[in-house]
Amino acid sequence: MLDQSLVNGCTGVNRKAKRFRIHLAMLPLAICAAAVAAFADAGVLIPSSDSSQPDPQVLSLADMRVSVLVDNQTARVSVRQIFESHVGRILEGQYLFAIHPGALISDFAVWDGPVRIPGVILERKRAESIYNALRQQTIDPGLLQQAEQGEEGGSRASFFSARVTPIPAYGTKRLELEYSELLPVEQAQSYFYFPFRPREFQNQSAGHVRIDLTIKSQLPFSKFRQATSAFPLVVDEQTDHLLRAHFEGTSVSFSDDFAFSYELSSPSDLSLLFYRSPQGVLRPPNVPLTAFDLPPNSTEAHAPGYFQATAFFNESTTAISRQPSVFVILFDTSLSVRWDRLTRQFEALEKVLEHLLPQDRFQLLLFNSRTTAFRPAPVQATPENIQAAREFVMANGLLGGTDLKQALSAALQVQPLAGAVSRLVLLSDGNATLGTLATRKIADWFKAANVRTDGRPLLKTYTYGIGNDCNKILLRDLAQYGRGLFEFVGETEATDFKLNNFIARLTQEPFADPRLSLSPQELFEKVYPVQEQPVFNRAATHWVGQYREPSRNVSISASAVSGSREVLLSKTVELPAESLEHVSIPRTWAKARVDFLLRKIELDGEDSQSIDEIIQLSRKYKFVTPYTSFLAAPRSLLRPRLIKPGDPVLRVRTDPDIVKITAIFPFGVTKPLRYLSREQVWQTRFLAPKEMSDGTYYCRLILRDKSGRLYEERKSFVIDSRAPRLSASTERTLYHPGETVRVRVSSDSDTRRIRARLSNLTPIDVIWSPELGTNVGDLLLPASIATGNHLIEIFAEDFAHNSSTAQIQFSVIR
Numbered sequence: 119m120l121d122q123s124l125v126n127g128c129t130g131v132n133r134k135a136k137r138f139r140i141h142l143a144m145l146p147l148a149i150c151a152a153a154v155a156a157f158a159d160a161g162v163l164i165p166s167s168d169s170s171q172p173d174p175q176v177l178s179l180a181d182m183r184v185s186v187l188v189d190n191q192t193a194r195v196s197v198r199q200i201f202e203s204h205v206g207r208i209l210e211g212q213y214l215f216a217i218h219p220g221a222l223i224s225d226f227a228v229w230d231g232p233v234r235i236p237g238v239i240l241e242r243k244r245a246e247s248i249y250n251a252l253r254q255q256t257i258d259p260g261l262l263q264q265a266e267q268g269e270e271g272g273s274r275a276s277f278f279s280a281r282v283t284p285i286p287a288y289g290t291k292r293l294e295l296e297y298s299e300l301l302p303v304e305q306a307q308s309y310f311y312f313p314f315r316p317r318e319f320q321n322q323s324a325g326h327v328r329i330d331l332t333i334k335s336q337l338p339f340s341k342f343r344q345a346t347s348a349f350p351l352v353v354d355e356q357t358d359h360l361l362r363a364h365f366e367g368t369s370v371s372f373s374d375d376f377a378f379s380y381e382l383s384s385p386s387d388l389s390l391l392f393y394r395s396p397q398g399v400l401r402p403p404n405v406p407l408t409a410f411d412l413p414p415n416s417t418e419a420h421a422p423g424y425f426q427a428t429a430f431f432n433e434s435t436t437a438i439s440r441q442p443s444v445f446v447i448l449f450d451t452s453l454s455v456r457w458d459r460l461t462r463q464f465e466a467l468e469k470v471l472e473h474l475l476p477q478d479r480f481q482l483l484l485f486n487s488r489t490t491a492f493r494p495a496p497v498q499a500t501p502e503n504i505q506a507a508r509e510f511v512m513a514n515g516l517l518g519g520t521d522l523k524q525a526l527s528a529a530l531q532v533q534p535l536a537g538a539v540s541r542l543v544l545l546s547d548g549n550a551t552l553g554t555l556a557t558r559k560i561a562d563w564f565k566a567a568n569v570r571t572d573g574r575p576l577l578k579t580y581t582y583g584i585g586n587d588c589n590k591i592l593l594r595d596l597a598q599y600g601r602g603l604f605e606f607v608g609e610t611e612a613t614d615f616k617l618n619n620f621i622a623r624l625t626q627e628p629f630a631d632p633r634l635s636l637s638p639q640e641l642f643e644k645v646y647p648v649q650e651q652p653v654f655n656r657a658a659t660h661w662v663g664q665y666r667e668p669s670r671n672v673s674i675s676a677s678a679v680s681g682s683r684e685v686l687l688s689k690t691v692e693l694p695a696e697s698l699e700h701v702s703i704p705r706t707w708a709k710a711r712v713d714f715l716l717r718k719i720e721l722d723g724e725d726s727q728s729i730d731e732i733i734q735l736s737r738k739y740k741f742v743t744p745y746t747s748f749l750a751a752p753r754s755l756l757r758p759r760l761i762k763p764g765d766p767v768l769r770v771r772t773d774p775d776i777v778k779i780t781a782i783f784p785f786g787v788t789k790p791l792r793y794l795s796r797e798q799v800w801q802t803r804f805l806a807p808k809e810m811s812d813g814t815y816y817c818r819l820i821l822r823d824k825s826g827r828l829y830e831e832r833k834s835f836v837i838d839s840r841a842p843r844l845s846a847s848t849e850r851t852l853y854h855p856g857e858t859v860r861v862r863v864s865s866d867s868d869t870r871r872i873r874a875r876l877s878n879l880t881p882i883d884v885i886w887s888p889e890l891g892t893n894v895g896d897l898l899l900p901a902s903i904a905t906g907n908h909l910i911e912i913f914a915e916d917f918a919h920n921s922s923t924a925q926i927q928f929s930v931i932r
Contacts, residue, residue: 165210182199201292306381424703631679869915
């Protein structure tokens with residue numbers, strides 16, 4: 119029998135494997151796949167050698183600071199945590215963190231004593247190669263990756279884990295993380311939550327907690343309300359467009375999450391935000407140009423601008439009486455739905471049943487390894503039948519695995535009712551464990567099975583996921599193919615906002631054909647919707663894009679269709695030459711562009727141009743993609759500079775908040791570095807003495823940020839005076855005019871470029887061939903080439919700009 123205590127609520131258990139990995143700096147082991155890693159909280163550090171649970175007698179959270187800035191529904195969250203050791207030996211810890219699955223991690227760092235080690239974006243394979251190489255040298259780098267999407271997967275969960283070491287005896291370990299997310303707007307309300315409450319462990323606490331909150335909005339807002347009472351805010355300033363508040367406490371127990379909502383008190387409106395730095399450098403407005411050491415003539419006339427358009431459709435004409443509906447409710451009763459998950463799923467079921475009107479009919483299907491129907495056919499939504507449905511759920515136990523395709527098939531077999539709309543409501547984590555498992559196969563089958571001859575779906579499909587690791591990809595696809603709606607709620611997240619809006623949308627029709635129009639069109643490029651959910655009344659929908667240059671009298675409009683009427687919102691604006699306030703817009707645009715490219719790859723397969731652009735965007739705008747990673751290690755280990763004696767240039771790439779760098783070289787020279795805005799690197803010229811022998815050397819870098827804090831890092835450089843050694847050949851020695859000569863060249867591993875040239879013809883690149891295990895280039899012989907002997911000249915250059923040449927002789931015959 120289904121234990122009543124389960125429905126009334128207990129602490130959640132999560133059996134699903136995590137889908138993301140994060141390794142923070144000083145990480146000697148790859149992430150552990152143990153079940154404990156699936157229970158992430160707001161930064162838990164477990165002494166892994168002592169326990170599988172946090173132990174405040176060994177490691178305690180001494181200080182935690184959370185800063186939340188909401189800029190027109192884009193939230194940027196910065197987290198700083200300091201853990202304190204209470205034992206007299208060096209510790210290793212398992213760090214766990216929970217984050218909203220839609221969030222975009224933009225920065226993380228750890229502190230090794232007084233030195234901050236920030237993460238840098240690298241191409242995924244290169245990051246893994248450097249990571250493994252450094253570990254073999256007993257150096258402990260940090261690695262943050264987004265797990266690759268397996269065919270059976272689809273659950274991009276929000277759990278991050280790392281091994282953290284060393285934690286000094288009676289010392290501290292400081293960790294920092296920053297992420298951003300676009301907050302939803304539904305029923306004119308916006309909602310945010312930060313996960314403090316533990317999902318599996320006993321209640322956590324911190325010696326000191328500080329939360330700072332700032333909300334800025336172009337549209338007036340009101341009715342700010344905290345969803346929980348665990349962190350009562352003190353309001354410092356409040357207007358119709360701004361709110362500043364804070365919480366501060368000692369010995370704070372994490373008994374609940376930090377969450378709040380507010381209402382946008384505005385009719386239909388189109389909100390437009392812009393960002394443009396004339397120097398082409400992404401920077402916040404409070405950092406002066408002089409901090410970047412920019413020359414006066416550094417203005418980049420062709421630097422792109424960015425915009426974000428947000429449409430709020432508020433139309434009373436959408437409130438019309440609805441047709442009767444037949445609801446087919448699929449309720450997951452597999453063993454994965456326990457404790458808090460079951461509580462939340464049952465709460466959702468009750469809300470759905472309460473939403474039914476007397477003229478509606480419903481069928482309830484419980485599913486695990488098999489599917490069990492409440493009644494042989496849909497019944498009328500009378501109070502008696504609704505109460506019987508509740509009792510039916512209570513009388514059945516949790517059992518076995520999840521055969522999701524079988525349950526969906528049973529739902530599609532429920533007979534429709536003439537004159538009624540058939541609606542499917544799926545309440546589950548969406549993770550199939552029996553029958554068909556692959557996300558793509560289930561989604562494609564449902565897309566084909568749930569369609570009428572006129573192209574409309576048999577069942578309008580609404581999916582409500584339970585748990586942060588629910589299969590969001592599958593649940594979203596099912597809703598999209600069924601022209602319905604997808605929503606999910608975390609294990610400890612306050613459900614009022616999401617669940618109430620999900621229920622309200624069950625019988626509302628969204629706006630049709632939402633689109634953004636721009637004039638003149640040639641000023642804009644690469645414009646994308648930020649979210650692909652249906653657009654409902656009193657909700658927000660967003661677009662982001664680039665504009666080529668500043669301009670006046672630009673027309674921007676958003677439109678959608680409500681019933682048979684078009685709703686139009688228009689504004690005439692000026693595209694600014696400089697606007698630095700909304701610094702999150704470029705990253706939001708870059709993420710939308712990456713999502714577009716990832717969908718293209720999913721449909722058409724991988725291509726080098728798309729992958730290269732994803733990597734470039736990830737590195738420039740600093741966020742992780744399936745093709746890139748964050749790597750945290752001293753920069754001297756990431757990019758050693760290869761030079762030859764006399765080479766005069768040292769270049770360093772840093773975080774944007776660094777405003778000054780001084781290099782101290784091992785041969786007694788101290789040089790300041792100058793910032794080059796176009797390349798976003800710091801550079802200085804110096805002379806490596808010619809008497810320096812080949813080998814690895816280090817210079818000290820003293821870095822100062824805009825707040826005046828100093829950091830010290832080491833930058834390695836390699837003195838290399840030896841030219842590349844070449845061995846070149848062709849496949850044969852006799853060729854005819856018009857034939858192709860294949861050139862093979864082997865060279866030292868530090869060779870960066872090889873070219874081949876025949877007499878005065880255009881040189882060709884000789885590039886690495888993994889299949890042949892050597893460098894290969896193809897030279898096409900002209901039809902007019904003379905008979906006799908000819909020479910192919912080979913040129914090679916290494917990373918230290920040493921060069922060498924070789925020659926290959928062959929003969930042309932007719």
